[in-house]
Structures are given as C-alpha cells and as structure tokens.
Amino acid sequence: MASVSIRDLAVRFGAVTVLQKLRLDIAEGEFIVLLGPSGCGKSTLLNAVAGLLDVSEGQVWIGGKNVTWEEPKDRGIGMVFQSYALYPSMSVRKNLSFGLRVAGLPKAEVEHRVARAAKILQIEPLLDRRPSQLSGGQRQRVAIGRALVRDVDVFLFDEPLSNLDAKLRTELRVEIKRLHQELGSTMIYVTHDQIEALTLADRVAVMSGGLIQQLATPKEIYRRPVNRFVAGFVGSPSMNFVEGRLSTTGGGVALEVGEGARVPLDGYVFATPPQDGRPATLGVRPEQLTLAAVEGGSRLPVVFNLVESMGADSLAWGRIAGALASMRVEPEEEVPTGRPVEIFFHPEHASLFDAKTGERL
C-alpha cells in the first residue's frame, strides 16, 4: 500500500489545457473516487498517475517516491480499463501470469499468486477459458485479477463498470468495496456515475474543467456542496434551485423570490455575513422538503403538476418561482396538484450560493 501525492499537476494537449495546476494528496489505503462529467479531465488525471501520458507540469509521487518520469510498470500500480483490455488470444491463467513471467518471476511464485488472486475473485473455474468465452462481469474480475497478482500498491479503475448492465454493476460495485476492505490497498476510481462515487469512496473529488471542485467525504459532498456545480452534479434527482435576492432588512435574513415571496433563512449558517440585495440561489434537496409544516423551518411557494411513483417512494414534480422542482414523498401521501401550496424545509440543511460565482455563501 502506498500514498499518492499529485503536486501542481497540469496537462496540456497543444493549446488545450485538460488539467489545470491541481494538488491532490491521497492517504495510504484510501479509496478516492474522481467524479465528473465526461471531458472534465478525470481519466487524464488517472492516466497521468499511471504514467500512460506525459504531464506538462508538476509531479506525481507514489509511496513517497517521485515517479513523474517513471514507466508505468515501475510505479507499483495496476489498472482496470473500461473495455477490460484482456489479451484475447490468451487463456485467463495466461492473462494473469503473462506480466509476471515477462518480469521473470520464478514459476512457483507465479502460480501461487495466480491461485491467490483467483480465490479472492472466485474465478478459479474460469482459469483455462478464453476471454471471449466469459461474461462481462467475469472479464472484469479477471482484469482486476491482473493487477492483484502483481501485488500493486495502488489500484487504478477507469470507469470499469460502465459496460455492464445495472444488476451486474451493483454486484461488482459491492465486490470492489469488499476487495478494498479485504486488501486495504490505495484505490483511485474514475466514474461519471455518482451512485458508485457515493457508495465506494472514502473521499470523492468532484471535477470539472480540469479542476477539482471539491474533495470531501461523500456525506460532506452531499450535505455541504462547495459550489453550485457540485450541488447540481451530485444527487439524483438533482437538487432544486431557486433564484432570488438576499434581504437583511425586516428582521432576520430571507430570500426574496419572484412575485414578492420571502423565504426566511434563519438558522442557515453563513460563511460570510450576508449582504442585503445580493443575488443568491437557494438549493434544497427533494428529500429535505416536506408537505407538513416544520417547527422553526422555512417555507416555499410551489405548484405541483404530477407525481412519479418509484416503488419505495414517490417524487412530486412542480415549479417553485418558475423553476422546475421535485419533492420526495411517501407513496401513500396525497399531493395537492394544480394549485399553489406551501412546502417546508430546515434552512440549516439547505445550501445557499452566490448567483454569479456559484460559491457557497
């Protein structure tokens, strides 16, 4: 196991800057997920750590050693790819052992490692099959096995589950989690699927535009998004946003929303003292809204127009001050539709962002 430290790393392809100078320190044994939309630079960062592409600036340290100019094989890393990248002409056993044999490990050692990895990943019966004879899930396990046999310090995953169907995806996600607990190795996992991010990660780095927007525990990311991008990206259905202006006159702080409605914000912890009249965006998650009044909470005017039942619970869709919004309700709850009503929430659970910069207030 080894720590991974990225120092002022930047990557440019010609004129295009894919990764801006960014720093990221990953503790030994930590499971970091790089989450973001496609084109945000998460794969580029992973490939930079793996040494598969040259960085334009900055350094990569693994296990306290500066590996910026090292070949991937000398960095103690293993990588699992989206397309599994198994060698089609070789059996599973050969796929696992090829790297070791090329490195010149003694036969017994090679066999021992392959057996161990096969046991951990429960792929013993598949050892003598060809990749083309395996299912997607089995192939991905073999791909993981390939890194496992090399006792790598750091596991790198490049969207490994995106080619699998939903059921298999959950199954393998759990298995990767189990693997992490069992091996305790440092893991860096790239995905655009936020559920994977929230369930697997010790910490999540939400990225966009080649920058890390926020690096925090899943709970922190979910509860206290550092800016509007992170808030909107994480959580499904996404957070509801209501545009308005802050008003500190008339007792207590509130958000003046179109058509003269005032949404009281007392109880919201401000990072910087609120300025009157500053345009701001209120962010409330669907499950933080309730039909019933909340003692000491705030209220929002809404007009609901339909209810989606999702089995375990339902989602009521409507408009708050013209912006689309959703609210999570119990399946049997009655939701008044077609006429203005009020819904309630605790300001200290909500988030408030500067309308222009999107920064959390």
Added chain:
Amino acid sequence: MTALPATAPSAVVPSGPRPKRVAASRIVLYGILLVAALYYLLPLYVMVTTSLKGLPEIRLGNIFAPPLEVTFEPWVKAWTSACTGLTCKGLSPGFWNSVKITIPSTVLSVLIAAVNGYALVNWRFRGSEFFFTALIFGSFIPYQVMVYPLVLVTASLGIFGTLQAVILIHTIFGMPILTLLFRNYFASLPPELFKAARVDGAGFWRIFFQIMLPMSLPILAVAIILQVTGIWNDFLFGVIFAGTQNYPMTVQLNNIVNSTQGVREYNVNMAATILTGLVPLAVYFVSGRLFVRGIAAGAVKG
C-alpha cells in the same frame, strides 16, 4: 500524510514532461525507414532519369547518373511514334484500348462482386456458403489451368478476340477477391440496419441500391483500385483474348520493348514503361487514403 523525504533522489527533481532523450531506437527507426524508402524509390528514379536522357548519354553514362541535358523527345516518341513491328503509332492506340477494356470490366466486376457480397451476408440461401468457398478456392487455381478451355468457351460464344471476351475474363477472375472484400465489409455492418429495411418492406434490389451500395464507399474505393490496377496491368488475357486491334497498352509496351530494333532505345522503352504505369499510379494517388481505410474495413474482418 507521511513526511516527504528530505533529500531529493537526484540532483534534478523529475517534474513535468519526461525529457525527450533522442533514443537510439528513434534514430534506428528512421534509419530503417529511410533505407526502405530508398529501395522503393530507386527503380522510379532510374526510370524517370533514363527516360529524360538522350541515347548517347545512356550508352556512355551509367543508369544512375542524373540526365545532363534533359529531353522529352523519348516521351513523345513513346507516345506517338514508337514502332511495334511495322506500325509505328506508339502507345496511344494501346492506351485507348486499355481504357475501353478497363472501364467496363471494372464497372461490371465490382457491381457483380458487390451483389455477391450483399447476397452472401444478408440473403443466405442453401448452398450460398458452398459457392463462396468454391469461389475462394477458384482464386487459387492458376490462370494457366483455365486459359485454354476459356479460349474454347469464348470461341463457342463467338466473342473470342473481341473486347467482350477480355471484359468477361476480367470479371470472372476479379470476382473471388472482390466478393471476399465486399462480404467481409457487409458482414461488419450492424445487422439491425438490414433488419430495419426489411421491416419497412424494402425488397432485395431496393435495399441494395438505396441503402447498402451508398454505404459501401470505402470498400468500393478498394475494389475499384484493385480492379483498375489489376486489369490495366494485365498482359496474359490481353494478348490472348482481346484480339490484335484491341491490344491493351501492356501488350504494346511488351512489343516495343522486346522488338529488336537493332539498337535498343532504352530511353523510349523507359518512357513507354512509365506511361503505361501512369493510370494505375494516378488512380492510386487520388484515392490512396480511401484505399487504406477501405482495406482496414474489408480485410481486417476477414
């Protein structure tokens, strides 16, 4: 966070892109490619330079020396007045014959091969695989095995020694490889495409002409290049089946170059050789990249 080691491992702290050390392997790589390029260009150089030299300069100098005083006279002579036996009209009659042979043969053989490929992939009928395998076997049978009987077949059809005979022969012998390429290409297309057209009620020919053919541009380019170069460069079928008044350029070239004019006019011979190769070269240069992309699609699936 573990403490960072105090002393940097080497004087230079590795940072940023790995320094581009001009690896020996890079030099060797370019060296080999350069030598290979020279090997390939040498004949072209010899042909072009000699075709621009006067005869005295050829007899004295060596064939690798660049021409001292350049003259295009050999080219003019090769095209208009070089003699094949008694008739001295140069290569030009042969050129038009080659055109009259190549264009219909290419159109016919590519069209038929495309239909074969399309039928083999999407309309499998009993025996279609057998015929395809037999076709591929056929491409291995040496022409010489079939030349004589084909003379009799074309004679019985009454077309021996005419354009139709040589067109028919080129269509026959072009079919195996082209059908293989088209079959591989159509097999690599997503099957849903064909199913959707069937669901819309399109028939065999409508799907072919309106959907499949327009989509097969890359492989069409490959087929056309293979056929044009193959037919234009053919000598055996031209000399036997085309009939003397339809001799393609290659037969005329062979007559000019091999006719023993006493003193051999190497410069005219080389000019004639380049002229004969111009059309296939031009076709290849124009669609080189299409050729490569098409080959990838056609051959790779193979």
Added chain:
Amino acid sequence: MAETSIDAAAAPPPSRFLYNLFRRNLSAKVAATPMVATVLVVFVGCTLWTVYYSFTNSRALPTGDFVGFAQYERLFAARRWNVSVRNLLLFGVLSLVLSMTIGFLLAVLMDQKIRLENTLRTIFLYPFALSAIVTGLVWQWIMNPTLGLQTTLRNLGWESFTFDWITNTDMVIYALVIADLWHKTGFVTVLMLAGLRSIDDEIWKAARVDGIPTWRTYLSIVLPMMRGVIITTLVIVGSAIVRLYDLVVALTDGGPGIASEVPAKYVINYMFSGGNLGQALAGSTIMLAAVLVFLIPWAIIEFRPKKER
C-alpha cells in the same frame, strides 16, 4: 448472419422443396447467378476439362486419345519441370515469409506515430500499382551486370563489387525475390498497418501497465489478434505466387538456361510453342493439386467451426 427469409413451414411438404428451390429468396438467387455460373462453368468446368485432357496425348488441338498417366510420367521425368517446381517452392517460401515479415515490420515501424507516415505509405505502395511486366523490365536494367548496379559501383571505384545474380544460375531466384518484394511488400505493409490500427488502444495501455516491453507486446499480444488480416493477406499473396509468370518473362525469361523457370511458364510454353496440350495440362493439374494441398486445411479451419466465431 441473419436468416431472414419468410418461414417456409406453412407451404405443404412436397412443394416445399420446390418452394425452397425457387420462390424463397428468389431475387437473391437471381442476383447470385453470375457467381454460381462462374463457379460451375469456369472454376469447376474448366478444371475438369483440363484434368481430363491431361490424360490424353493431344498436341496442338484437344483431340488426342486416352493415354493414362503417360503425360505425368514424362512430366516428372522432365528436368525443366523439376527445376521449375523447386524454383517455385523456394521462391514461394522466401517471397511469402519475407513479404509478410518485412510487411509487418514496416507496419510496426510506421505505427510508432512518426511524422512522415503518409509520404512513406505512398512510397511503399506505389509499386503495387505497376504491373509485373514493368517491375521485371526495370529490375532487369538495374540488376543487369553490364548496365546496372554492378557497372555503376565499379565505375565509382568499388572494383570488386559483383551483383550479377540475374545471370548466375544459382542466384537468379533471389533476384526474382528482390524484384517481387519490391512489387508487393508495400501492399502487405498497408494491410498490416490497417490491422494494427484496428487494435483497441486500451490493450496497449494494459500491456504497458503490465510492464510488457513494446516488442513483446507486438509479438505475443498484437500479432495473434491480427489473425483475420494475416489470413486475408495470405490468400491474396499466396494466390499470386502460384501464378508467377509475367515477372519471370520480363525479368529473366526463365534464363540463364532454365535456372529461373517456373511451372506456369512451363505450361504456357508447352501449351503453345511446344504444341503439346496434353503435357501442358498435366503441368496445370499438378499446379492445381499443389494449391489444393495448401488450401484444404486452411478452408477447414476457416469455414467449418462457424458457430464459435
């Protein structure tokens, strides 16, 4: 391979056979008639005709009477035929192995993201657009001891330089190989390059992460993945080798003596100049048999296990 014809089960059994033969996929069958005709008349028909007349003593015209294996006995006793067969085997093996290896190596070199890839590809492929006759003529001038390379280098001072393969009975086959390689290796390179480019980039990344050196990746991982391209190239190159005729006529005309004779030339010479059709067709049939010996195993591998693919 989608089986998309209308289900024939509905039609009553006896006429179902007729139905299958004619109605089902009618237009497909009509469209495939040129192919079927070619296979039946040309490849099967002519070949049978050739094999039949190879058992007769016909001379200029196919009118001779049955003489059993006489023509074959004479064929295998003829020194020129044995020399031709040995020449073709030597040439075939050398030309196939060298063109595939050099073709693959050049493709690998060009796959290393070099700058002048397009110009190089044009340089390597242009000879393929020229005919075997042109190739033969040019290389004959270059390899001619009194005209070409040998005299030039000697004039430049390298007195002892000898490159007279074209007039040397033991080396003339290698001269043929050089000219032939020049003519077609470019085509093989382009095919191989196309094959290399169809390999998923992540396979390369995985190999690099596994610490497998580049050359080893090409050899043990990439090459086995190119089975499809290699087979197609073998089919195209192999079928051309067996038919070797134009290049020999243009480069050496079988000389010096009969040192560079090839079976196809034996067949054409005896068919027309020698005026002995029987002997020529016997030669053709042996050429055909040799081709089948190579082809049958390949066809079995290629076409039988259709399910697994």
Added chain:
Amino acid sequence: MNIAKRLLATVAMVAGLGISSSHAADLEVTHWWTSGGESAAVAEFARLFNATGNRWVDSALAGSGTGANPVIISRILGGNPMGATQMNTGRDAEELIKAGLLTDLTDIAKEDGWYDFFADKTLLKPCEYEGKIYCVPINIHSWHWLWLSPKAFEKAGLPVPKDWNEYAADFGKLREAGVVPFGLAAGWPLNGIPQVLLAGVGGTDLWMKVYGDKDAATVRGPEFRKVAEAFAQIRDAVNPAEVVPQFADVANQIMQGTAAGNIHGDWIQGEFSLAGAVAGKDYDCIPGLGLNDRIEGGGDAFYFPKLPEGTDPAVIEAQKTLARLLVSKEAQLAFNLKKGSMPIRTDIDLSGANACMKKGLEILSSPDGLLPSGEVLLSSDTQQQLVDLNQEFFSDKSYALDDYIEAYAKIIEAAD
C-alpha cells in the same frame, strides 16, 4: 423487379461496346518480324501488296516463335482468324490443317506452276498434306552459317579461320587478346546452334540418323560425342555476364570487332545491311561451318486461315492475290535482299545479292543442296524438349557431357 431489368440492360449495353466491322479489301497479316532488318523486308511485301489495290493491315507480334505462336494458334482456334499469317514451316500447322482451319492453295500452285520454278521441290513438302498444298514458302533461312569478324581476328593477330575447327582452336588466343571468342545473345538464339554443329561437325549421315531415323544408339556413339564436345567448347568459351540481350547486339559486336564470331541464322544479315556493313570486309560468312556443303533450309511460309462464313468475298480474293504475289519474281527479289535470306526461286537476277547470299544460292542451286529441315523431321514437342535440354546444359557448367548425351538420347528415343 424493374430494377433487375435495368441492371441487365446495362450489362448488355456495356458488353455491346466495341464491335467494329472491317473494311472489305483489308487483309490483316500477322508475323513476328519485329527487328530492324526484318521489318524493312516485310515492308517490301506490304508495298507490293498495296500496289494491287488491297490494303495490308500489319499486326506484328513480338517475342518471335515462343511469344507469337500462342496468339496465332489461339486466334485461329478461337474463330477470329487473321487474313494471312507467317509461321515456321513444319509440324506446327499440321494439326490446324487436319482440323480444316487452313485454306487449300493447290489450285493456285498448279495454275502458277510452283513446282516448275521452285529451286528445291522439298521446300513444298512441309506445306503438303494428303496431296494438297496449304502454305506458301517465301524464303529459305538457314541456321547453318558461321559469322566471323575480320577486325577481331586482326586485333588478335590471327588469320580469319576457314572452318569451325580452326575457329574453335583460336578460342583461347582470342580470349587472351581481349576479344569475346563467341558472341551470344540471351534466350532463343542459343537454340539453333546444336543443329548447326550436328550437320557441320557430325556430317549429313549423322544428321539423317539422329533426326531422320531417331536412332538413339548413334547419339550414344563416338561421332555424336564430337558434336557434343563442340557444343561444350562454346559453353566454356562464353562468359554468362557477356551474354547480350538481342542477336542484333551480336551483329554490332562482330562489326566493331569486340566479338570474334557467332553461329546464327542468315537473317542476321538484315542487321548487317541495315548498318551498311559489307560482306567479306566488315563481316565474313561460312555456310555449313566450312565442313559440310549441305545446309539445313527451313524458312518462313504464309498460311491463309479459312475465314468464317459471311466474310466479304473480296477479302478471300485478296488472300489469293497475296499468295500469288509472295512467290512472284519481283517480291522474292525485294524481300530476300532486305531480309538476307535465300529466295525460293533461283530464276531471278540476283546480281544485287551480297557475297554471302551468293554462297547460299550456290548451295541452293545444287540438286540436293538442302538437308531436310529439322522442323519437318521433329515434332514441336521434341524440339521443345531439346531446347530445354540445350539451354540447361549450356547454362550449367557442372552439367557433365555424358549426362547431356544420355538425356539427348532419351529424347530422341521418345521422339515421334
């Protein structure tokens, strides 16, 4: 289905392209005289034929016998015959005659009295089949000529030899003097040399036993061994790197004195006359190697394929006109002077002939001057086998004499 019809229509249209009807009195004549001297000679025939109002459509085919023969035979077989064609007299055409593909010329021969003015009746034998005549011999070529270069011998300080034995004895000295002892062109020019040695060194009766009776024992006998040794002597005197591409190049070597001599057919004189060389001064000629006053005469003849029905009768008439013209005095004189071959009739004013042609005519006019031609005695198949054997023996210095003689004997044994 209308698309299918459209498709079939295009195929028919494409195939219909290019049918051209030929003009009435044009007569397509195929031949393989493509060298300088040869084309000049055939131009004479064309000139005279055009004077009769018809038009000579020339179709020269390169590659001499091996190249042109296949095309001529396959065109006649394929039903697309030419008006007239040159072919070596001999067994080649025999099967075409048997198949009734060639026109019978007997009545023209009788009307014009060919048998009267022909110098040697045996010349017509190869054209006869079952009492009818199917071709018009137009010249007599003979391989049996030794050509020497006075300049070369002068350079080597040697007298010009009178016969083969003297010449062969000088090979060593000539080589030391830096002269190529025996000039040779690549390919078919080698093929005629063994026959010349057989007739010259071996003598007429050996010729008749081997070629006529096909007596293998004689081949294994001592006289034939001398012939084989002579052939081996040439082999050892020729350096493969010095082999030149064309026989015309050898003619140049002899004129410039870079090569001492060569055995080649009399048509090489066409190249000598083209270059303005004078027989006796720039080059010397010895028939029958100076050892045998009888030489083998074979020649070219014209055959007239039967034209398919519906051909314009004027073309068939033109065939007859050409047949008559070819043997006319004027044509024989004009053609053979340029070609350097001997005419088939001696009743013409040959004062214009050069010294070598006169030697030939002398032999021709003596009653049995001509040996029966090998082309008539041996089938093409046997000839092709002998060619392959000679080519291999000549190019492989390690090929032992005894093996050569044994192989030669086997071919003669199986000859038909």
